[in-house]
Amino acid sequence: MKKTLLLPVVFGLLLSIQSVAQTDDVKTVMRSLYSESLSNGQSYQMLDYLSNTIGARVSGSPQAAEAVEWGRQKMEILGADSVIMQEVMVPHWVRGKKEVGTILSDKIPGGVQKVPVCALGGSIATGEFGIKGEVVEVHDFDELNKLGEGKIKGKIVFFNRPMDPTLINAFEAYSGAVNQRGGGASEAAKLGAIAVIVRSMTLNHDNNPHTGAMHYADGVEKIPAAAVSTNGADLLSKFIKADPKTAFYLKMNCQTLPDEKSYNVIGVIKGSEMPNEIVTVGGHLDSWDLGRGASDDGTGIVQSLEIIRMFRTLGIKPKRTIHIVLFMNEENGLRGGTKYFEQAQKDVSHKYIAAVESDAGGFSPRGFNIDTDQISVNIIAKWKPFFEPYGVYDLKKGGSGADVYQMKKLKAITMELAPDSQRYFDIHHNKNDVLDKVNPRELELGAATMASMVYLLANFGTGN
């Protein structure tokens, strides 16, 4: 009787001592990661090389291939135990010559007014002589469908629903508007439209067209799809109100070339105690072409590489294996993310317990969006006290990064770093996506936050 009473007490005491020691360890490790990143961080320097020396990296381009080789070498230099080159065939879309977009109306002095446009990624060209047609402005697919074939056939459809500025999280505003860009062309083509122009996805009022992926629905005629700057969209809308006969001239030379061979670059840090359990972390190496891919997603790439450097420099030995993945082709196909998931699914000798992406910008980190059931979210949320000293408060349910969300099917907990969102869509997919828009300290704080989460996942697991 005494024994059975005593044992749980001693055991509980031991557990409690162990837990205090673990808590102190975590605090010490995380403090060392933040200090290292803020004092000796190489993320900004790497980002300078990736965005300025290599530059924009559209899937299938020579620059994307150069970035793959750079990533491989970096991982070796920084001290990955091994580097896996995971082959993947990717689309190869090229923009061609700078696009032309012109409003045509008798209400315009001289009859024509040029506005800044760009082809949406994946669009077909307009042909050598461009395309011209009367413009019909709509704000959503319901409005489009109510107009019907009678009003749409032979016309250019102008999707002009702005991102909602009153939403505090800019990503929510994006989610509420982006279906116009992704699916607008096919929706309009079903009613006989000859082209679509889409208001740029930004909360800014400026003259920069923002590109981004669009996709054609199967069995629907492909028509050209362009983005117009927000100021250009406001102008076009104004002319349409003044003159219902307002037309638009669009010329684009983009084309889709044959698929190219490319790679996910996977750096491996082998786990010291549970090498068969894997924590995946990464960003995407490809980018759009109008800027230099500094923010989207150079920041996620260099933050991921920093994890290798900092773990090596600080002697942090993860108990589980870490895959640091530079994903290819997030922007227009997700072939890399899908390939990684498919290979993981086939890989019966490993258990993929968690996957973390940084693809929401290199701004001050504020939390993680965790894409799993509430019970698992609660497990991760217990680590809140470790993050709070660093201003990182939100460990909560939310959508994970595009490259890693499929890993849910393997019961991995997937999540995405959630930085402050306010500036993201100023920079996103347009000429502003350059190094100067990334603040070194904010980037470094994000790197330390990613490294801390990976350390916690690798050493304490997910309880799954």
Place this chain on the structure above:
Amino acid sequence: MKKTLLLPVVFGLLLSIQSVAQTDDVKTVMRSLYSESLSNGQSYQMLDYLSNTIGARVSGSPQAAEAVEWGRQKMEILGADSVIMQEVMVPHWVRGKKEVGTILSDKIPGGVQKVPVCALGGSIATGEFGIKGEVVEVHDFDELNKLGEGKIKGKIVFFNRPMDPTLINAFEAYSGAVNQRGGGASEAAKLGAIAVIVRSMTLNHDNNPHTGAMHYADGVEKIPAAAVSTNGADLLSKFIKADPKTAFYLKMNCQTLPDEKSYNVIGVIKGSEMPNEIVTVGGHLDSWDLGRGASDDGTGIVQSLEIIRMFRTLGIKPKRTIHIVLFMNEENGLRGGTKYFEQAQKDVSHKYIAAVESDAGGFSPRGFNIDTDQISVNIIAKWKPFFEPYGVYDLKKGGSGADVYQMKKLKAITMELAPDSQRYFDIHHNKNDVLDKVNPRELELGAATMASMVYLLANFGTGN
């Protein structure tokens, strides 16, 4: 018996219903403030005028006078019940011609290396021919005093303690370094130094010297004080290590002119129920001269003006009186803040219950630093749930703004808006303090956060 039992129940029920209704009201008002600011905000447009058309506004300068008049007119146009022009005499320091700073050493090819310097605000000039002397590098006053008169007399003292990059809050890093700038000249002069050069107060590594106030201690000889850019400081330190005979040449033409008459501009919104209780809110209208005073503190000024505009537009009628104050001379004297406090102290017909400043930048708001006892902090902290939907989490103890902290003596609760701090010292007191470094949405979120706090204080009081 029944009655006495019933009454508290009914009373409690009534209280609870009232409290739910109040909570809903607060939520509705705050949502309307954020939506108004993000959709129709005029803060960025006002900041454009203040920083670009008027420009830098050093106390006593014609631009400061122009800003005072602009502020007065704005308040009338936006609908203040009345505008009080509170006279205050302010210092008038002028920079004069661009400063020259040169490292002199045999280790430099050609013997001289120019570095970017600027006079610290309030410094005396070097005289027409400049000043030259061997440089002694120190990192704090202890090190300086240990060297003593024997090593310091006749020398130029170089204060080179960097801001600590491992501190997460950049203001803490600033606090840990800024005594070199403020008091370094007199500390060095006590030991016979002929001038001081201070490493710029920034976490950035760049070529911009950062100015800022310095003050001469009574009874100590005044010697010239300059800031050197962080890259310049690193270079100077390198040469001193290589060549202990390294000297420095400094030329500055700054001077202090007679005091000028200026004003705090006070917009009044009269309270509907408790007009004799006052909530003070503001920023400072003066700025340094190397940039255009967009961030420091144009952002605080336009956020304060937005409160008038939004309250009028949305029909928000505060129960207590609000003073919206554009303080003069925060940067080099605090004469405006002191004058406002002195007048409030004399004003026996009003009770000053709270004072809020925005002078920490127009970045994403993250909370308020509340400078009072923990019991009063807890009263304010009860409003956390109202702010959390807007990403504003930290209602906690901390230092309040310089212009309002003296109001504590009148038992007002003083506080400062606490935005994300990472970029503040990139911009602070140097040529980067321009409109382009301020993000419209971040500025607007700050304006709505300030307006919400003022609304809560004015309608629900502080419990004091």
